[in-house]
Amino acid sequence: MWKNKRKILLLLIDIILLNIAYFLAFYLRFDYTIPHQYFLLYKKTFYIVVAVTVVTFVFFKQYNKIWRYASLHDIMDLIIFITIGSAMAAFVLLFLQIRLPRSIYPLYWFLSALLIGGSRIAYRSYMENNSKVKVKNIKYKKVLIVGAGDAGRILVREIKNHPETGLKPVAMVDDDVSKLHRSIDDVPVVGKIDDIQEVITEKEIDEVIFAIPSAPRTVLKKVIDKCSEMRIKVKTLPAIYELVDGTISISSIRDVDINDLLGREPVKIDLEEISSYIKGKKVMVTGGGGSIGSELCRQVARFSPSRLIILDIYENNMYEVQQELKRKYPELDIVCLVANIREEKKMNKIFSKYTPDIVFHAAAHKHVPLMEDSPHEAIKNNVYGTLNLVKVSDLYNVNRFVMISTDKAVNPTSVMGASKRICEMIIQEYDKKSKTEFVAVRFGNVLGSNGSVIPLFKKQIAEGGPVTVTHEEVKRYFMTIPEAVQLVIQAGAMAKGGEIFVLDMGEPVKIIDLARTLIRLSGFEPDVDIPIKIIGLRPGEKLFEELLISDDKYVSTKHEKIFIEKPVSVEYGNLILTLEKYKDKIDDMNEDEIREFIKSLVPEYNPDYQRFLMEEIAATEIE
Structure with a gap:
């Protein structure tokens, strides 16, 4: 209501000022004494000239502007529209065969610009000064x-x-x-x-x-x-x-944000290449409610798939993603399915019904210490869940299958890392005999994801500390959630089958340095306002993560930040048959048997790494 009143008030003011400008044009033209016949001419034509000028202002939406924030550009636009209005008024008068002294036209233009432009500047100055008066007690x-x-x-x-x-x-x-x-x-x-x-x-x-x-x-x-x-x-x-x-x-x-502190440029993607393989395709994202999965859904939605199938066992986060995407992409066909990837029959029904063209597999148990205490669940969910998806993807002719892996799969010391290494082996094994292009994408820690170190540090800082770090020398590779997802999508575009894509993530970051920086960004001084406490490595953790099984076993791609790990010269042999054989026996194994089973599949798996490492550190400190 107030907006309409403001527009009407501004319009009335302009009518008055334009009329004054038109009158003054006659007044100045005849040296302050308007002859009677020209005064009658003024009275006969003023409403035509003013009306045409105001209509020009309305046509160019000058009454929609917020003039308290008027800039030089806005004033220049106004002068242009006054020029157009003056010219249109002259044209209308000539069309009506009404002749004015020629000097009236430039005088009217000049005085209109002076009065209308001056009124806008005066209004802006008044509003600025009025704002300053209202907030004069603020300490700047x-x-x-x-x-x-x-x-x-x-x-x-x-x-x-x-x-x-x-x-x-x-x-x-x-x-x-x-x-x-x-x-x-x-x-x-x-x-x-x-x-x-x-x-x-x-x-x-x-x-x-x-x-x-x-x-x-x-x-x-x-x-x-x-x-x-x-x-x-x-x-x-x-x-x-x-x-x-x-x-x-x-x-x-x-x-x-801590995301600003990676010390390297974010990964850039080839939008045209990505768009060409996703546009018009049916895309499934497993684990679509998680940190990586939900961002995958957001970015895939940008490229106009024919259908986006979001699958997750937890409905709450998936519901939030669904509602967000419906608001942003109302035309997008979104299907949300609550399902467990461990259930092979369920996966068969879903793939039979929806026949996805592309699968991004982000569903997994990922927390290292938790999976050390629940190794059965890590194997059932990560390994057998992935195997189920791989089998049905092959059966229903999925074009591309892109699995999210982790740097913890390289020379794994944890059950979680070893389970993801087995997943990499599964997709490379299946790729040999399938028409589906199976690939994995391996990257380090993701800043801001659920359970990552940054949210934990922020919470600890908010509580006054201490901020807990496992060891002074712990280093990790970091990337942002959008970067991780862009890499996954880009890898899908580059996939030829069987590759493990690895991101050049720059130099690893010391976790204790990250903690100190985050404390300072929060306005505190480390170990003065907020203490840092060393709590020791957790079960399954390493001091340093690795991205490649062997430093010399990788090849470059056309993307300067993405590499492909060369296949390790290990014959997986009967990997799939072995997994099928033990599928129903996992729950009957004790934890030691589970670890021996993992060791039989992943010879480089070394669960004793932490103990040996800590003994070596202790010996060094004694020396």
């Missing part, structure tokens, strides 16, 4: 903006337009030397990124905002490292690909 945080480009310029203006945020930009830094010692909207560019710490001290900065959406992650990490040393909070704008509509606003600013 002094903000340093990193980046004096377009994003930084827009951000400065946005912050100044929203004083209620309590932010005040006082300085900027940028590595472009041409911008040094200049200013943007009265905010000076005082140095380069390397000067951040000096600027923070000199300007008494309270907060830093990183405003270079196109910058590589290494630059952001450099800024974060410098600011964390001084216990200054860093916020950032989303990456450029996240700013789809090209707009930047106060709401775009977010806290720096």
Whole structure:
């Protein structure tokens, strides 16, 4: 209701101002004394001229703008529309064979632009000053903006337009030397990124905002490292690909996330290649309610499959994914199935009914310590569940089957890792005799996934600590959930059958360093405000994870970040027959027998690794 009233009020004001402009055009043209016959001409034509100009404004939607945020671009647009309106008014008068003194037209245009443009600027100034009065008691945080480009310029203006945020930009830094010692909207560019710490001290900065959406992650990490040393909070704008509509606003600013600290560029995918093999196909995602599975569903949905089949044993998370996708992709045919991949008959019925073209297999038990205590469940779910899916995929002529694996499958020390290694062996064995292209994708830890270390650290920090780390030397490879999923989908596009795809994940990250960084990003000092406690390696854990069984056994692909592990020269022989033979005996085995069974299938499986490792560490410490 108020919006309509505002538009009507603005329209009435414009009518009055345009009429004044038209009258003044006559008044100035005749040196402040309008002859009687021209005054009658004014009275005869003013409503035509004003009406045509206002109709032009309405046509170009000038009354839909929020003028309290008017920019120079908006004012320039307004002048263009006044020019068009003035020209149209002159055309209408000529069409009606009404002749005015020629100087009236430019005078009317100039005075209209002056009065209408001035009214908009005055309104914006009034609203800005009014906002400042309302929030005059706010204590402002002094903000340093990193980046004096377009994003930084827009951000400065946005912050100044929203004083209620309590932010005040006082300085900027940028590595472009041409911008040094200049200013943007009265905010000076005082140095380069390397000067951040000096600027923070000199300007008494309270907060830093990183405003270079196109910058590589290494630059952001450099800024974060410098600011964390001084216990200054860093916020950032989303990456450029996240700013789809090209707009930047106060709401775009977010806290720096641990995902920003990988120290390498995110994996980029070939959208055209992916689109070509998913578009119009029936795609199934098992474990579709989990962290990886749900992101798989989101990204697959972007490429217009003919049907998306989401399968999971847990209905709650799957329901949330279903509702999200229905909102975003209302035309997409989504089928959600609550089912257990362990049930071979159920899988047969599902594949017979829905005949998927592509299967992304993300359903698995993945928690290492839990599976050490429940090895039977790891084998039944991970190994036999995968075997069921592989068999029905082959039976119903699935085109491509992409399984999610893990770096813990390499020289495994845990039941979970060994179970995933067996899964890799299953798909490579089946690929030899099947028309289906079976592949696996192996990657490290996924930041932010259910049960990962980051949510645990955040919870521990929120509770005041301590933050628990298993060992000072523990290192892990990390990637983000979107990266992991993009790799899986890209691997599906590259699949020829039997490959194990591996991502170049950069250098492994020390978990204790990750903990310290996260504590600093939360505004605390490690071991001062929040203690870090070493609790020892958990059952089945390694100090270092590996991505390749042998460092020299891999080949490059056309994707610079994706490699293929060469098949290990091991004859799997009767792997499938052995698994079928023991299928109904698993529950009757004790834990030692289960581990011996795993060892018989995966000779490199070494459950005693942790004990030997800890003895070696202890001996080194004594020396």
